[in-house]
Amino acid sequence: MYIVSDILIRTAFEGLRDSMSEIITVKDLVEVYSDGTKAIQRISFDVDEGQFFGFLGPNGAGKSTTIKVLTTLLRKTSGAVTVAGYDLDKDPKEIRKLIGVQSQETVVDGDLTGKENMILQGNLHQMRGRSLEERVDELLKLVELSDVAKKRAAFYSGGMKKRLDLASALVHRPKLLFLDEPTTGLDPQSRATMWTYLGKLNKDEGITIFLTTQYMEEADKLCRQVSIIDRGQIVASGSPSELKQEIGADAITLSFAEDDERNGGAKAKARELLAAIPGVGNIVDSDSGMTVYAKDASSMIVDIVRAFDANQLHLSSINLSRPSLDDVFLKHTGHRIRTEELVKPPSGMRFRRGRR
Template identity: 40%
Template structure:
């Protein structure tokens, strides 16, 4: 999570705002009236299963498509009536790397510089700067078709930065990457915010990614925002936190159960599950009982709800797309 910012996000101007955004395709409602306010210099993550409306939201906010109704403003400019001003201030990185495999990394960046009407001198300077920042200098003149997935995603993000956008939309930026490449991308994303004050709008299905990066998170399901807050705020809304005690034998388990009346007892595993919210006060209360009664527990573990629990509870999905096995990831 971005912790380097000094000014409270609630006091900053809105980089992105939206009110009542709706979008349908025929009888299918994709967005059903969503409201957003994302302060400057923060990372906002939009979570949701496939088909929830994440990509449609990005397409509307980045002027690629128009909403059926509602309003949205980017850096103070209306996405419909002042789309050109919006486009000058944003960068968009889609689910799949939009790089030309027939060109070198440097040529891809120079092509983007031409599209931004930079002079040849400024374009080369900007390309060299981005190649160095993304640790692609040694591969600058290699054909992109030979790049790994992680290198292609880094180059894709570098190309987005050629025009120095103040707001960047990242639509599932780490899909298909191995764990090391994902963490490299996370660090690059963090640095854009902490070093340059860029605002990031991130869509992802990876709950650990949102937990690691986002200042605020919203959960989108069936076209509606069903929750919004910090990761900790969302976790606190979900029941299920507990302290789990394991004992050496049934005698110790039975004795402890007599002192923890609300605990769930499991004779097979010799454990007690004591409800709580995972706070230090809860843990201290359990330890105080053990200490005052002399009851010996073999082990103690604390469980607090995580974003997996939040996703499952809020969307009602049986299988949350969390912490995927990188070996089984595939681009959609």
């Protein structure tokens, strides 16, 4: 009973959101770097006002590039984009007044105190005086940095710097907040704290949030609307629950004991065996094995193990799970998302490609 009413409310809520105006519209956006790299192939999407929108994808998928284009930092190659009601080409200055941005690399000035960092950010948005002070104090309190507001940011921990960076993106009360991997590199506790703030900002203050992430869990937990991006293309869009429902089945993940080549085409054989089991749906190869989708997966495990045993195929593990966004990603791209935290190249390198 509970579940039904929850779904009803949710549907009604989403219907309501649909009728709201779009705060970001992107049509056929293409971004080609000066060295010929096609960072964004051709993407289109809209974000409604008040939405918590997630751009989910692995490193190098084009997430940061998209944010740089939308925040007026990088000139797009082609396509039509509006942000906060303004055309990206015609009114970048108006857009800058209405957006807040937290980039992937935490940017705080270590020589300035936490509070000075915030005041500077307010000044750059033409704010000053008493009202700015009050706003800054309020935000420092929100991100729990009031106690250290007068200490130099160089002495802050990684999580504190991230929080300061987030707070300084909010000084001018932006309508729309861009967050480029806000929790990458944070410890689990800081990540959970960040999630709480972000949820609050979206819910209580009505700020539209555009977030990129390589963490499925993060997108699932925070976002009401997700676009999955891989190699510069959007491969799937929808709410996390819609996307998972689309899979329509549980996932059985099989890992083989030996790798495919040494095992003489074990994968092909396995595929054959699996297809013969009644009720098996989609079968998708993954790096170390394969994933099988099925409606009533738990009853199938025994059949699978028996069939494999009879044919001398050795499994190292078998895993049953409810569909996750990870499975959605796998289904649409044929590979699992790799969450890597690469050592970033010096940003000068990235900078050289024609910026705006």
